[in-house]
Amino acid sequence: MTPPNDRFLTLERLRRMIDEDDIDTVIMAFTDMQGRLQGKRLHGRYFLDVALESGTEGCNYLLAVDIDMNTVGGYAISSWERGYGDFEFVPDWATLRQLTHHPKTAMVQCDLVWLDHAPVLQSPRTVLKHQLERVAGRGLVALAGTELEFIAFDTSYEEAHDLGWRDLTPANQYNIDYSILGTSRVEPLLRDIRNHMYAAGLDVEGAKGECNLGQHEIGFLYADALTTADNHSVYKTAAKEIAAQRGQSITFMAKYNQREGNSCHIHLSLRGENGDVVFWEDGKRTPLYDQFIAGVLATLEDFTLLYAPNINSYKRFAAGSFAPTAVAWGLDNRSCAVRLVGHGKSARMENRLPGGDVNPYLALAAMLAGGLHGIENELPLEDALVGNAYESDKPHVPHTLRHARDRFAASDVARSAFGDEVVDHYVNMADVELAAFDAHVTDWELARTFERM
Structure with missing residues (x-):
C-alpha cells in the first residue's frame, strides 16, 4: 500500500535514516480495545537486523484486559486456561512515520495475527478492515x-x-x-x-x-x-x-x-x-x-x-x-x-x-x-x-x-x-x-x- 503522502517514511528511507543515525528507535504498535497504542520500542539496528525479517510478538492478553491492564475473565481468545500465549505484530508499512516529538523515533502501526497467521478477528483494526x-x-x-x-x-x-x-x-x-x-x-x-x-x-x-x-x-x-x-x-x-x-x-x-x-x-x-x-x-x-x-x-x-x-x-x-x-x-x-x-x-x-x-x-x-x-x-x-x-x-x-x-x-x-x-x-x-x-x-x-x- 502506498503511503498517504511524502511525509510518511518508506522502508528504504527508514533504513538510510537508521544507517545515518537519524533514527535510533522504532515503535511497533497496534490499537487495543480501549483505543490506546500498545507495543514495543525497538533499537533501530535491532529492527533492521532482526525484527524486519523475524517480526515481533506480544502477549495475547493485550486484547483481554481492562483499562488498568488487569487480566480478567470471560474472553475466549485469552485466559489462564489458554496459557496467555502470543500473537504476532504484522507491520503495515503504509503507516511508517517519524515522530518528531521524540528524539530520533519512527513508528509503524501493525495488524495482529495468530502464530498460524490467521487474523485476530477481535482486533479493532481488523474489525474495521473487514x-x-x-x-x-x-x-x-x-x-x-x-x-x-x-x-x-x-x-x-x-x-x-x-x-x-x-x-x-x-x-x-x-x-x-x-x-x-x-x-x-x-x-x-x-x-x-x-x-x-x-x-x-x-x-x-x-x-x-x-x-x-x-x-x-x-x-x-x-x-x-x-x-x-x-x-x-x-x-x-x-x-x-x-x-x-x-x-x-x-x-x-x-x-x-x-x-x-x-x-x-x-x-x-x-x-x-x-x-x-x-x-x-x-x-x-x-x-x-x-x-x-x-x-x-x-x-x-x-x-x-x-x-x-x-x-x-x-x-x-x-x-x-x-x-x-x-x-x-x-x-x-x-x-x-x-x-x-x-x-x-x-x-x-x-x-x-x-x-x-x-x-x-x-x-x-x-x-x-x-x-x-x-x-x-x-x-x-x-x-x-x-x-x-x-x-x-x-x-x-x-x-x-x-x-x-x-x-x-x-x-x-x-x-x-x-x-x-x-x-x-x-x-x-x-x-x-x-x-x-x-x-x-x-x-x-x-x-x-x-x-x-
Missing part, C-alpha cells in the same frame, strides 16, 4: 474525518494523580469557543501538537477553542477511513505525550465535569473506486446515500456500544448539551444524532454520538456496517427532523452502558455484520467495566449518605 472489504466488494471506498475534542490543564499528569484528578487548573478560565484570544493563551501547546502531527504525516487543518474551560479541538483533513483511524490513534497518544513534555495534561474523557463533554464527531462518505461521487447527483442526494443514512439510523441503538464504550460515555447524553439523545437525522441540525452537511463532492454524514473516548476503528466499522445494512435492504429514509430533536418524540439512544451492552448482545444485525466472536468479545468488555463500576463506592455516595443516611 467492513472496508465489504464496502470494496460494492466497488466503493469510504472517506472519513474525526473531530476530537480535549480539555487541557496547566497541571501535570503526576500532579493530577496526586490531586485525585480534582481541582486541576484548566488552561483557560472561561468559555473560549472560537476565541482567538482564548486559543492564544494555549497556542504554545496547540502549535506543538499541530506541527509535530504534520511532521508525522497528518494533514492539519487548524485549532479552535471549545466551550468547556480549557477545551480545544485540533482538526485534520479527511482521508480514507483506515488512514483516518490510524492517524486518530497516533494523534491521541502524541497529544498526551506532548502535553506531558510541557508539564501539562489533557483529557479526552467523554464527560470530565458538569460542563460540556468532549465529543468526537465523525464525518463519513462513500465514493466510487475512481473517486466518483455516489452520494450526490443532479443537485440532490442519491438513493444510495438515503439508504446508507437509513441503515445508520436503524442500527444506532444496537451499535451504541461501539460509539460510547465506557460508563462515562453516557454522561454526555443530556438534553441541550450538543450531544445527541434522539435517533434522528437533520439537515445541518446539531440537535440530531446524524447531521447531513455539504453537497456534491462534500456531501457527507456527521455522526454526533461518539465522545472523545471512542475507539475510531470500532466506530467507523459500526457506521459502515449500519450503512451497508441500509443499502443491502434498501431501507427507506424517513423525513428529516426539523426543529429541536431533544424535544421530539423520536426514540432515544441507550443512556447507560448496560442498556447499550444488552442491545449489542441481542442484535442480529451486529452478529451478521461483525460475527459472534467480535460481538461476544466486546460484550465481555462491557461486562468487565460494569462489574468494576458496580463494585466501586463513589464520592457521590459518600457525600450523599455518610452522615445523613
Whole structure:
C-alpha cells in the first residue's frame, strides 16, 4: 500500500535514516480495545537486523484486559486456561512515520495475527478492515474525518494523580469557543501538537477553542477511513505525550465535569473506486446515500456500544448539551444524532454520538456496517427532523452502558455484520467495566449518605 503522502517514511528511507543515525528507535504498535497504542520500542539496528525479517510478538492478553491492564475473565481468545500465549505484530508499512516529538523515533502501526497467521478477528483494526472489504466488494471506498475534542490543564499528569484528578487548573478560565484570544493563551501547546502531527504525516487543518474551560479541538483533513483511524490513534497518544513534555495534561474523557463533554464527531462518505461521487447527483442526494443514512439510523441503538464504550460515555447524553439523545437525522441540525452537511463532492454524514473516548476503528466499522445494512435492504429514509430533536418524540439512544451492552448482545444485525466472536468479545468488555463500576463506592455516595443516611 502506498503511503498517504511524502511525509510518511518508506522502508528504504527508514533504513538510510537508521544507517545515518537519524533514527535510533522504532515503535511497533497496534490499537487495543480501549483505543490506546500498545507495543514495543525497538533499537533501530535491532529492527533492521532482526525484527524486519523475524517480526515481533506480544502477549495475547493485550486484547483481554481492562483499562488498568488487569487480566480478567470471560474472553475466549485469552485466559489462564489458554496459557496467555502470543500473537504476532504484522507491520503495515503504509503507516511508517517519524515522530518528531521524540528524539530520533519512527513508528509503524501493525495488524495482529495468530502464530498460524490467521487474523485476530477481535482486533479493532481488523474489525474495521473487514467492513472496508465489504464496502470494496460494492466497488466503493469510504472517506472519513474525526473531530476530537480535549480539555487541557496547566497541571501535570503526576500532579493530577496526586490531586485525585480534582481541582486541576484548566488552561483557560472561561468559555473560549472560537476565541482567538482564548486559543492564544494555549497556542504554545496547540502549535506543538499541530506541527509535530504534520511532521508525522497528518494533514492539519487548524485549532479552535471549545466551550468547556480549557477545551480545544485540533482538526485534520479527511482521508480514507483506515488512514483516518490510524492517524486518530497516533494523534491521541502524541497529544498526551506532548502535553506531558510541557508539564501539562489533557483529557479526552467523554464527560470530565458538569460542563460540556468532549465529543468526537465523525464525518463519513462513500465514493466510487475512481473517486466518483455516489452520494450526490443532479443537485440532490442519491438513493444510495438515503439508504446508507437509513441503515445508520436503524442500527444506532444496537451499535451504541461501539460509539460510547465506557460508563462515562453516557454522561454526555443530556438534553441541550450538543450531544445527541434522539435517533434522528437533520439537515445541518446539531440537535440530531446524524447531521447531513455539504453537497456534491462534500456531501457527507456527521455522526454526533461518539465522545472523545471512542475507539475510531470500532466506530467507523459500526457506521459502515449500519450503512451497508441500509443499502443491502434498501431501507427507506424517513423525513428529516426539523426543529429541536431533544424535544421530539423520536426514540432515544441507550443512556447507560448496560442498556447499550444488552442491545449489542441481542442484535442480529451486529452478529451478521461483525460475527459472534467480535460481538461476544466486546460484550465481555462491557461486562468487565460494569462489574468494576458496580463494585466501586463513589464520592457521590459518600457525600450523599455518610452522615445523613
